[in-house]
Amino acid sequence: MSGIDTSTLLRIAIFVVYFGAVFAIGLYSLKRTRSQEDYWIAGGRLGWFAGGATSAATHTSAGTFIGTIGIIHTVGWSFAWLILTIPLAYWFLAAVLAPRFTRVRKLTLPAFLEQRYYSKNVRALAAVIILVATVVYIQAQIVAAGVVAQVAFGISAEHAMIGFTVILIAYTVVGGMIAVVYTDVAQLVIMAVGTVFAVPLAISQVGGVDALFSLAAAANPTTFTWGGLSTALLLTMALSFFLGSVATPERLIRLYAMKDMRTIRRGILFAIVAICVLNFLVMTLALASIAMFPRLPTGDMAMPQLAVSVLPTVIGSVMLAAITSAMMSTVDSLLIVAGSALAVDIYQNLGGDRVGDRTIAWVSRLGIVVVGSVPVLLLLAGVGRTSLVQIIVLLFTALMASCFFAPVVIGVYWKRATREGAVAAMIGGLVGTLGWQVWGSPGTIHPVLPGFLISVALLVGVSLATPRPPDSAVNPFLP
Amino acid sequence: MDQFIYWGVFAAFGIIVVLYWLWMVVTERGDRAGPGDGSPAAAETGGLHLISRSQPDGGAGGRGDPGPPPDGGGSGASPGGDESTRTFWKGK
Numbered sequence: 251m252s253g254i255d256t257s258t259l260l261r262i263a264i265f266v267v268y269f270g271a272v273f274a275i276g277l278y279s280l281k282r283t284r285s286q287e288d289y290w291i292a293g294g295r296l297g298w299f300a301g302g303a304t305s306a307a308t309h310t311s312a313g314t315f316i317g318t319i320g321i322i323h324t325v326g327w328s329f330a331w332l333i334l335t336i337p338l339a340y341w342f343l344a345a346v347l348a349p350r351f352t353r354v355r356k357l358t359l360p361a362f363l364e365q366r367y368y369s370k371n372v373r374a375l376a377a378v379i380i381l382v383a384t385v386v387y388i389q390a391q392i393v394a395a396g397v398v399a400q401v402a403f404g405i406s407a408e409h410a411m412i413g414f415t416v417i418l419i420a421y422t423v424v425g426g427m428i429a430v431v432y433t434d435v436a437q438l439v440i441m442a443v444g445t446v447f448a449v450p451l452a453i454s455q456v457g458g459v460d461a462l463f464s465l466a467a468a469a470n471p472t473t474f475t476w477g478g479l480s481t482a483l484l485l486t487m488a489l490s491f492f493l494g495s496v497a498t499p500e501r502l503i504r505l506y507a508m509k510d511m512r513t514i515r516r517g518i519l520f521a522i523v524a525i526c527v528l529n530f531l532v533m534t535l536a537l538a539s540i541a542m543f544p545r546l547p548t549g550d551m552a553m554p555q556l557a558v559s560v561l562p563t564v565i566g567s568v569m570l571a572a573i574t575s576a577m578m579s580t581v582d583s584l585l586i587v588a589g590s591a592l593a594v595d596i597y598q599n600l601g602g603d604r605v606g607d608r609t610i611a612w613v614s615r616l617g618i619v620v621v622g623s624v625p626v627l628l629l630l631a632g633v634g635r636t637s638l639v640q641i642i643v644l645l646f647t648a649l650m651a652s653c654f655f656a657p658v659v660i661g662v663y664w665k666r667a668t669r670e671g672a673v674a675a676m677i678g679g680l681v682g683t684l685g686w687q688v689w690g691s692p693g694t695i696h697p698v699l700p701g702f703l704i705s706v707a708l709l710v711g712v713s714l715a716t717p718r719p720p721d722s723a724v725n726p727f728l729p
Numbered sequence: 730m731d732q733f734i735y736w737g738v739f740a741a742f743g744i745i746v747v748l749y750w751l752w753m754v755v756t757e758r759g760d761r762a763g764p765g766d767g768s769p770a771a772a773e774t775g776g777l778h779l780i781s782r783s784q785p786d787g788g789a790g791g792r793g794d795p796g797p798p799p800d801g802g803g804s805g806a807s808p809g810g811d812e813s814t815r816t817f818w819k820g821k
Contacts, residue, residue: 330738337745345752463735474734512760515753522749526742 257563261402264567269417272433276421279429288428294355294506300431301508302520307434308500309525310441311580313643314532315573316394320549322536325478326470333529335488337522339495344518347496348505350662354726355506359499359654360595366661367669368723370599375676377595380499381621383649384588388625390642391577394550401554402570411626419622422582423615427507430582437575438524444572445531447565452538455560465541473540486696487644493702494647497655500583585618592617645687645697652679652701656709662727671713679705
């Protein structure tokens with residue numbers, strides 16, 4: 251073991267204990283999983299604490315611990331104001347969408363779309379969009395895992411990405427949604443503990459609160475101004491946060507996992523407080539990183555650098571475990587969504603009644619392995635490596651928002667929305683968002699705006715131009 | 730340093746949380762005052778259990794029974810599904 255210092259050994263020991271606990275939760279969850287409903291939506295019986303905790307942990311990803319710190323390190327505190335869209339979006343979920351969306355409880359978002367838009371093709375299209383977008387998003391998390399492991403253990407990013415992927419796939423395949431919920435609760439606790447200890451230590455290292463502000467402002471003059479991002483970009487990014495917090499499949503599916511509306515309202519309040527407090531603490535760490543490491547090769551290095559260089563070994567290790575937890579709690583939820591998209595929404599959907607439950611179970615697990623493996627294989631082949639994690643996270647959010655917000659939200663409030671309109675909205679949202687990202691001006695206006703506007707316009711226009719939907723599709727959702 | 734850009738975000742967050750809590754209290758009072766009789770109107774404000782949900786496997790049903798207000802229904806969850814399915818999902 252020569253060449254490995256005590257600090258690294260301690261970090262490795264803490265990570266081994268952490269991963270061991272996560273896998274034990276997966277095995278425990280396997281014993282509690284008795285049906286497809288258990289596997290995909292935890293039986294639809296979560297209470298407000300578990301429901302809120304899993305929502306908060308899923309929301310808090312590498313985008314928070316690596317990406318948010320990275321972007322504040324680069325553009326300053328004005329980005330922090332975007333966090334306010336999260337409680338607004340979650341209120342929208344609880345007050346506006348959930349009462350109608352959960353009237354017919356399904357296992358997946360594409361299954362909801364099939365019921366509302368009376369078409370298996372709508373369901374299959376939604377599943378394909380989810381699969382493609384999920385691969386992109388998981389790549390961002392795996393890249394972040396590579397950065398953490400490089401800084402913390404000095405091992406190669408490639409080895410870290412493979413190890414991270416294997417552990418994630420293992421416990422998600424074994425335990426399904428119940429495992430994801432339990433590990434999410436544990437991971438939220440680790441994130442909270444790590445961050446709560448790290449913030450005062452980082453501030454004292456800088457020399458106190460006043461020194462934190464003055465050093466951060468001196469290191470980056472845009473830190474406490476509105477000049478880091480243009481107003482148009484800030485507002486359209488806020489739109490992306492809002493729409494994405496409402497209409498991403500892994501968040502919508504949690505409404506099905508909670509047992510009733512009262513639970514949903516309380517769980518979402520808990521999630522709002524947990525998400526925002528964690529974000530504010532993390533953003534304070536971002537200020538400390540500006541003060542201490544004003545010049546880094548990339549903003550994404552700020553958090554791991556802080557954990558390794560500034561914090562005591564144990565706290566720093568817990569902090570790194572917290573970052574890893576954030577990534578894992580998001581990716582495991584996405585794997586569940588992607589696995590269900592492949593097995594239930596594509597395979598079972600196309601196979602019809604001939605496909606048995608046993609086959610679906612195996613296809614779903616195979617789907618999680620495949621969807622979880624593709625991102626790391628692409629990264630190892632050199633495809634998809636990028637500089638800032640938050641940019642990918644925001645693109646994924648924009649894609650989901652542009653494709654699904656209009657069909658889901660307008661679909662449960664407007665009887666006239668038709669399947670043709672839904673298909674046009676999803677394809678238009680996808681093309682509009684990606685088109686603006688590639689050929690437009692994403693540095694001025696975030697791609698979510700054109701994608702969302704195109705999606706809404708197509709849903710309304712095409713629906714009005716096509717025959718009314720049957721009552722059997724509309725009545726379960728609209729009074 | 731512009732003090733508002735830093736402290737303003739915390740103040741705004743606090744106001745939003747208080748408003749959410751007030752909305753939740755008012756909504757739940759409305760639920761308690763409502764009929765809770767299994768009607769769509771009751772389901773709209775609080776009773777997602779009032780409407781039967783489609784279930785997988787053709788056998789995991791039984792959640793649709795109306796219950797007492799304010800939430801309008803107990804879980805009514807039953808294992809459902811055929812024995813082979815349950816056994817398989819246990820991983821045996």
